[in-house]
Amino acid sequence: MNREVVIVGGGPAGMLMGLLLAKEKIQVTVLEKNTTFNRDFRGETIAPGSVFLLKKLGVFKALEEHGFIKVQKIKMYDREEKLFSVNFDDFNHPQKFGIDIPQPVVLEALKQKASSYPNFEYIHGATCTDLIKDGEKVVGIRYSKEKEEHQIKCRLVIGAEGRFSRLRTLGHFAVEKKEFxxxxxxxxxxxxxxxxxxxxxxxxxxxxxxxxxxxxxxxxxxxxxxxxxxxxxxxxxxxxxxxxxxxxxxxxxxxxxxxxxxxxxxxxxKIFTAHVDQWAKDGLILIGDAAHTLSPILGQGVNIAMQDAFELLPYVNSGLKTYEGPLPAHHFDDYISKRKKQVSFVAGFQERQEQNLAASTPFQCMLRKVKMKLLDKAPFKIKVMKKLQYGVVANETTEGLT
Ligand SMILES: Cc1cc2nc3c(=O)[nH]c(=O)nc-3n(C[C@H](O)[C@H](O)[C@H](O)COP(=O)(O)OP(=O)(O)OC[C@H]3O[C@@H](n4cnc5c(N)ncnc54)[C@H](O)[C@@H]3O)c2cc1C
Known part of the structure; x- marks a missing residue:
C-alpha cells in the first residue's frame, strides 16, 4: 500500500496531525497500537491555545456535547496565603478558558472529524515495528496487526508515539533524558x-x-x-x-x-524529561512527546503536542509539492528551530517552577514566597503566561484552519 504520509501514534499530536492533513486532501494514515482510545491515562487538561485550535477545526461541538470542566484560573498558595494567580479572562485573546476532559473523548472527536475525509485512514490495533529504508532514507513503516505483518510505503513518516517512542530508537535520534x-x-x-x-x-x-x-x-x-x-x-x-x-x-x-x-x-x-536534538531524518520527523517529553508541571504536554502538529502542517504541504520521494530532513530545519524555541521556553518555565516547588530549607521557602509574589505583580506576568498557555495561537494565527 502507498500513502503520502503515515503517522505512527493516535495521541493528541498524531490525531490532530491526521485531521489537519486530511483537510488538505493528503493521503494520510494514522496507526494506533491500541484498539480503543481508553489507553494508559494521559493528561486531561487542555490549555486555552489548544482549545482555540479545536474550536477552529470544528471539533469543539463534540466536546461540548460530552461535557467538560472549564479551567480559567491557576492559583498558588502557601497554605492560606496567596502567592500567585492568573485568570485567563485577563488575556487579550478570544479563548478565555482551558478545559478538563477525558482524553479519549478528544481523540474520538478528532478521529470522527478526520474520518469525514475519504483520504484519511485510521488503523487501530496496529503496532509499528520497523522502518522501511532505501539507503539512509525512510520510505515507509512495517506494522503488526492481529499477528500479521503489514507494510506501508510513504513519503513522510511522522513519529507521534509518545514518551516511549520506538521510532526515536529505530531512527537513531540523539536524545537527552533526565530523571526528575x-x-x-x-x-x-x-x-x-x-x-x-x-x-x-x-x-x-x-x-x-x-x-x-x-x-x-x-x-x-x-x-x-x-x-x-x-x-x-x-x-x-x-x-x-x-x-x-x-x-x-x-x-x-x-x-x-x-x-x-x-x-x-x-x-x-516516574517523571523524566527527554529532548531529541534533531527531530528529522530524511523521510521521518518526530513530534509531540516523541520529540520532547516534558514535566507535568502546568500540564503543557497536550498543548505543545497539538501545536507541534498545527505548526508542521504548512511544511508537510509545501514539502510534498516541492520534492519527489521522501521529504528531506533539511526541509524541516526552520520548523524544528521554531518549535524548539517554544519547547525550551516551556521547559525552562517548568524547570524554574520545579526548583521553586522543591524548596526545602526555610530560607529557600522564604525566597520562593518572595519570588512568586514578585512574579504575581510583575508587568510581564500576562505576557509570559499567555505565551505558555496559547503558544503558536497567542496572536490568533489560524491561517489554514478554516
Ligand atoms: C500521568 C500523566 C498526566 C498528564 N497530565 C497532563 C495534563 O493534564 N495536561 C497536559 O497537557 N499534559 C499532561 N500529560 C502529558 C500529556 O499526556 C502528553 O504530553 C501528551 O499526551 C503527548 O501527546 P502525544 O500525542 O505526543 O503522545 P501520547 O499521548 O503518548 O500518544 C502516543 C500514542 O502512540 C501510540 N503508540 C505508541 N507506540 C506505538 C507504536 N509502536 N505503534 C503504534 N502506536 C503506538 C500510543 O498507544 C499512544 O496512543 C500527562 C502525562 C502523564 C503521563
Missing part, C-alpha cells in the same frame, strides 16, 4: 462541596500538592516524594500519607479518608 529529582504520587477524590474553580498549587514548608478539578466532579491530586522514596512512603502507611497531604490542604481530609483506603487508590508517576 522526585517521584509523583497521584490520586483522585470526589470534589468537596463548594470547591473553587481553577487549578491550585499549594505549598507548605518543603512540601506541596497540585490539585486539578477533573471531569465530571473530581479532584486529581498530585504530591511529590523524594526519588526512590516510594517504599519508605508506603512503609509509613496510608494514614501518614493522608496526614502529609492534609497538612497542606486540610479540606482534602474527608474525601481522602473515605476514598483513599490503600496504595491501590494511588498511582506512582
Amino acid at each position: 529529582s522526585r517521584d509523583l504520587i497521584w490520586f483522585k477524590v470526589p470534589k468537596p462541596e463548594g470547591w473553587e474553580e481553577g487549578n491550585l498549587i499549594k505549598v507548605y514548608k518543603h512540601d506541596h500538592v497540585i490539585i486539578l478539578p477533573t471531569y465530571p466532579n473530581d479532584l486529581r491530586v498530585g504530591t511529590y516524594i523524594y526519588l526512590g522514596g516510594n517504599r519508605e512512603t508506603k512503609a509509613k502507611g496510608i494514614a501518614a500519607f493522608i496526614d502529609k497531604v492534609c497538612m497542606i490542604e486540610p479540606r482534602l481530609r474527608k474525601p481522602m479518608e473515605k476514598h483513599i483506603k490503600s496504595w491501590d487508590d494511588t498511582t506512582l508517576l
Whole structure:
C-alpha cells in the first residue's frame, strides 16, 4: 500500500496531525497500537491555545456535547496565603478558558472529524515495528496487526508515539533524558462541596500538592516524594500519607479518608524529561512527546503536542509539492528551530517552577514566597503566561484552519 504520509501514534499530536492533513486532501494514515482510545491515562487538561485550535477545526461541538470542566484560573498558595494567580479572562485573546476532559473523548472527536475525509485512514490495533529504508532514507513503516505483518510505503513518516517512542530508537535520534529529582504520587477524590474553580498549587514548608478539578466532579491530586522514596512512603502507611497531604490542604481530609483506603487508590508517576536534538531524518520527523517529553508541571504536554502538529502542517504541504520521494530532513530545519524555541521556553518555565516547588530549607521557602509574589505583580506576568498557555495561537494565527 502507498500513502503520502503515515503517522505512527493516535495521541493528541498524531490525531490532530491526521485531521489537519486530511483537510488538505493528503493521503494520510494514522496507526494506533491500541484498539480503543481508553489507553494508559494521559493528561486531561487542555490549555486555552489548544482549545482555540479545536474550536477552529470544528471539533469543539463534540466536546461540548460530552461535557467538560472549564479551567480559567491557576492559583498558588502557601497554605492560606496567596502567592500567585492568573485568570485567563485577563488575556487579550478570544479563548478565555482551558478545559478538563477525558482524553479519549478528544481523540474520538478528532478521529470522527478526520474520518469525514475519504483520504484519511485510521488503523487501530496496529503496532509499528520497523522502518522501511532505501539507503539512509525512510520510505515507509512495517506494522503488526492481529499477528500479521503489514507494510506501508510513504513519503513522510511522522513519529507521534509518545514518551516511549520506538521510532526515536529505530531512527537513531540523539536524545537527552533526565530523571526528575522526585517521584509523583497521584490520586483522585470526589470534589468537596463548594470547591473553587481553577487549578491550585499549594505549598507548605518543603512540601506541596497540585490539585486539578477533573471531569465530571473530581479532584486529581498530585504530591511529590523524594526519588526512590516510594517504599519508605508506603512503609509509613496510608494514614501518614493522608496526614502529609492534609497538612497542606486540610479540606482534602474527608474525601481522602473515605476514598483513599490503600496504595491501590494511588498511582506512582516516574517523571523524566527527554529532548531529541534533531527531530528529522530524511523521510521521518518526530513530534509531540516523541520529540520532547516534558514535566507535568502546568500540564503543557497536550498543548505543545497539538501545536507541534498545527505548526508542521504548512511544511508537510509545501514539502510534498516541492520534492519527489521522501521529504528531506533539511526541509524541516526552520520548523524544528521554531518549535524548539517554544519547547525550551516551556521547559525552562517548568524547570524554574520545579526548583521553586522543591524548596526545602526555610530560607529557600522564604525566597520562593518572595519570588512568586514578585512574579504575581510583575508587568510581564500576562505576557509570559499567555505565551505558555496559547503558544503558536497567542496572536490568533489560524491561517489554514478554516
Ligand atoms: C500521568 C500523566 C498526566 C498528564 N497530565 C497532563 C495534563 O493534564 N495536561 C497536559 O497537557 N499534559 C499532561 N500529560 C502529558 C500529556 O499526556 C502528553 O504530553 C501528551 O499526551 C503527548 O501527546 P502525544 O500525542 O505526543 O503522545 P501520547 O499521548 O503518548 O500518544 C502516543 C500514542 O502512540 C501510540 N503508540 C505508541 N507506540 C506505538 C507504536 N509502536 N505503534 C503504534 N502506536 C503506538 C500510543 O498507544 C499512544 O496512543 C500527562 C502525562 C502523564 C503521563
